[in-house]
Amino acid sequence: xAHVYLGLGSNLGCRxxxxxxxxxxxxxxGARLIALSPLYETEPWGVLEQPRFLNAxxxxxxxxxxxATLRRLKQLEREMGRIPGARYGPRVIDLDILxxxxxxxxxxxxxVPHPGMLERATVLVPLAxxxxxxxxxxxxxxxxxxxxxxxxIGGLAPYPPGLPG
Numbered sequence: 001x002a003h004v005y006l007g008l009g010s011n012l013g014c015r016x017x018x019x020x021x022x023x024x025x026x027x028x029x030g031a032r033l034i035a036l037s038p039l040y041e042t043e044p045w046g047v048l049e050q051p052r053f054l055n056a057x058x059x060x061x062x063x064x065x066x067x068a069t070l071r072r073l074k075q076l077e078r079e080m081g082r083i084p085g086a087r088y089g090p091r092v093i094d095l096d097i098l099x100x101x102x103x104x105x106x107x108x109x110x111x112v113p114h115p116g117m118l119e120r121a122t123v124l125v126p127l128a129x130x131x132x133x134x135x136x137x138x139x140x141x142x143x144x145x146x147x148x149x150x151x152x153i154g155g156l157a158p159y160p161p162g163l164p165g
Contacts, residue, residue, distance in 0.1 A: 001032075001061040002101050004069060005131055007114065007123050008056045009094040011044070015054035016159070018080065018093045025076050026060060034059040037126035041162035043155035045122060046088025054159055057098065057126035066100050070110050073097065098127060102137040113137060118146050121153040 010018040016039060027033050037057045044050045062069055073095040081092045098114045105112040113136060117123045124147040132144035139146070157163045 001063055002065075002069075003034075004031075004060050004062055004097060004101070005099040005127060005134070006058050006060060006073070007094075007096040007098050007117070007127070008058060009042075009053045009096075009122070010092060011051045011053040012090050012092045013081075019054060019056050021080065022076060022093050022095060023058060025079070026058075029072055029076065030064075031060040031062045034061060035130040037129040039159040040122070040126055041157050041159040042122040043163070044088075045120065047086055047090075050090045052163065053122065055122045055126055057123070057130055059130055066097070066103065066105055066112060067107075067110060069100065070097060096123075098123065099131075099134065099137070102135075104137050119150075121147075121150055121156050124150065125153065125156060 008019045008022055019039065023033055023036060035058060040055050042053045042055050044053060064072060077093050077095055096114055097112055098117050100112045103112060118136070124143060128143050128147045132142060134143050135141065136143065136146060
């Protein structure tokens with residue numbers, strides 16, 4: 001079994017419900033949910049003119065190899081109503097492989113560790129809640145060390161209550 005950390009996000013519809021439904025669907029598809037972080041409301045990243053996101057991270061155990069895991073996640077996103085659109089645009093659900101064991105992969109289809117994770121509080125804050133001691137397979141630094149390196153964090157708040165206005 002592989003130990004995989006996923007980033008989850010939603011900014012359309014019932015955001016909390018979408019994240020919880022994605023976790024339930026993962027379990028029904030054969031993954032074993034080990035941990036789910038608290039939810040965080042976050043300002044959009046990339047495309048700023050869109051609703052705020054809810055973000056979380058989870059740890060799962062899977063029997064699937066990395067590409068099969070990616071394909072299952074993409075299938076789950078489609079089943080939940082995700083429609084292809086602008087990169088970093090609004091979405092019902094977004095599921096990203098952040099870490100897959102300590103494996104490093106760089107193909108046209110999949111890059112692990114997730115290439116943007118170390119610059120994004122929206123990823124590192126929830127991931128640190130469930131995996132602060134895990135070492136990044138490229139840098140050798142812990143998730144907590146990477147989170148500290150970000151410095152002051154804005155545009156992110158525990159949910160509920162979330163960000164003001």
